Amino acid sequence: xxxxxxxxxxxxxxxxxxxxxxxxxxxxxxxxxxxxxxxxxxxxxxxxxxxxxxxxxxxxxxxxxxxxxxxxxxxxxxxxxxxxxxxxxxxxxxxxxxxxxxxxxxxxxx
Amino acid sequence: xxxxxxxxxxxxxxxxxxxxxxxxxxxxxxxxxxxxxxxxxxxxxxxxxxxxxxxxxxxxxxxxxxxxxxxxxxxxxxxxxxxxxxxxxxxxxxxxxxxxxxxxxxxxxxxxxxxxxxxxxxxxxxxxxxxxxxxxxxxxxxxxxxxxxxxxxxxxxxxxxxxxxxxxxxxxxxxxxxxxxxxxxxxxxxxxxxxxxxxxxxxxxxxxxxxxxxxxxxxxxxxxxxxxxxxxxxxxxxxxxxxxxxxxxxxxxxxxxxxxxxxxxxxxxxxxxxxxxxxxxxxxxxxxxxxxxxxxxxxxxxxxxxxxxxxxxxxxx
Numbered sequence: 001x002x003x004x005x006x007x008x009x010x011x012x013x014x015x016x017x018x019x020x021x022x023x024x025x026x027x028x029x030x031x032x033x034x035x036x037x038x039x040x041x042x043x044x045x046x047x048x049x050x051x052x053x054x055x056x057x058x059x060x061x062x063x064x065x066x067x068x069x070x071x072x073x074x075x076x077x078x079x080x081x082x083x084x085x086x087x088x089x090x091x092x093x094x095x096x097x098x099x100x101x102x103x104x105x106x107x108x109x110x
Numbered sequence: 111x112x113x114x115x116x117x118x119x120x121x122x123x124x125x126x127x128x129x130x131x132x133x134x135x136x137x138x139x140x141x142x143x144x145x146x147x148x149x150x151x152x153x154x155x156x157x158x159x160x161x162x163x164x165x166x167x168x169x170x171x172x173x174x175x176x177x178x179x180x181x182x183x184x185x186x187x188x189x190x191x192x193x194x195x196x197x198x199x200x201x202x203x204x205x206x207x208x209x210x211x212x213x214x215x216x217x218x219x220x221x222x223x224x225x226x227x228x229x230x231x232x233x234x235x236x237x238x239x240x241x242x243x244x245x246x247x248x249x250x251x252x253x254x255x256x257x258x259x260x261x262x263x264x265x266x267x268x269x270x271x272x273x274x275x276x277x278x279x280x281x282x283x284x285x286x287x288x289x290x291x292x293x294x295x296x297x298x299x300x301x302x303x304x305x306x307x308x309x310x311x312x313x314x315x316x317x318x319x320x321x322x323x324x325x326x327x328x329x330x331x332x333x334x335x336x337x338x339x340x341x342x343x344x345x346x347x348x349x350x351x352x353x354x355x356x357x358x359x360x361x362x363x364x365x366x367x368x369x370x371x372x373x374x375x376x377x378x379x380x381x382x383x384x385x386x387x388x389x390x391x392x393x394x395x396x397x398x399x400x401x402x403x404x405x406x407x408x409x410x411x412x413x414x415x416x417x418x419x420x421x422x423x424x425x426x427x
Contacts, residue, residue: 029135030138031138031139046152046153046157047140048153049160052163052164055128056174068135073134
């Protein structure tokens with residue numbers, strides 16, 4: 001599903017972006033994802049929310065599971081997931097740049 | 111309690127099909143979380159909410175990827191049954207009212223005709239749906255014995271008997287139909303009064319304690335018992351269907367009937383809504399629908415939308 005995007009994720013777009021960003025540097029299982037996201041984003045995804053987003057990402061073909069290690073199952077980013085993440089982050093960057101530029105023009109500290 | 115046992119307990123919020131796919135890895139995450147932070151009501155609430163979302167998605171009532179055709183069928187059947195119950199409540203007002211006084215608007219006449227035809231249509235679909243399931247059940251009992259089906263069959267039999275006997279008792283003691291007015295109705299008295307008795311619990315009295323307490327104790331008891339009996343029968347039927355190994359062809363047949371049933375909800379909704387909305391704005395209307403009827407139409411709209419969503423899941427199942 002190469003044309004899938006995170007816009008269809010609704011309220012799961014936030015957790016989905018965090019999960020895809022975490023997987024961008026290599027496969028991780030659930031707990032490793034939680035710790036990594038906590039480290040780079042400063043927030044902890046609750047386990048139920050994490051797996052709701054994971055099941056949707058897997059259903060959309062943006063991530064895929066790898067063979068289980070013990071009972072833990074790592075996930076890795078697919079090409080479709082990488083493309084969706086790239087597009088989503090580009091959109092966010094554009095919005096952030098506009099916001100920062102306007103704050104600066106208004107005499108803000110940005 | 112060990113972290114493993116607590117994780118296992120939290121996992122029960124999720125449906126079996128979800129647990130089969132994600133249960134082991136999710137349990138590992140929960141165990142690690144519990145070891146790090148033994149007590150967290152936020153975590154419990156999050157898992158409970160997420161588990162319920164997974165259950166709704168399984169029945170086609172959400173957008174999650176894990177779906178089950180039989181759960182979607184069960185959800186559709188339950189929604190159609192609930193919808194039909196509410197539609198029957200509207201219908202009985204017109205069917206019994208027409209007996210006492212002529213229906214005084216096109217909306218009331220069309221409402222009675224469309225609701226009568228559509229309820230009959232749903233009744234035929236229900237018979238067509240139950241017949242092959244009963245055949246599979248009979249074959250199953252012959253092959254494997256009655257193990258596992260006695261309890262749900264007993265609950266169904268007791269619930270339906272209570273509904274039939276209680277409804278019949280209340281209907282025969284209803285005095286309105288005994289006093290013939292100036293109206294005429296092609297609906298047999300027995301059917302109209304029985305349907306009225308079965309939907310007696312759908313009443314504004316629940317919102318008015320004084321009115322509720324003035325109701326005859328036997329009737330008040332019936333207002334509590336009849337919906338409980340219906341819910342028990344539906345729940346037991348669901349347990350029974352889950353127990354059976356329905357062939358793929360039967361599931362396809364039931365799915366087609368489910369879609370046909372949902373299709374039949376639309377004219378009922380339109381005709382019922384037309385009568386309720388127009389009579390609300392006509393103070394002179396003899397058959398003026400009340401606030402309860404407006405609420406019924408709103409709930410029926412929600413049930414129809416949910417049933418439609420559920421059948422979309424059937425197509426993709």
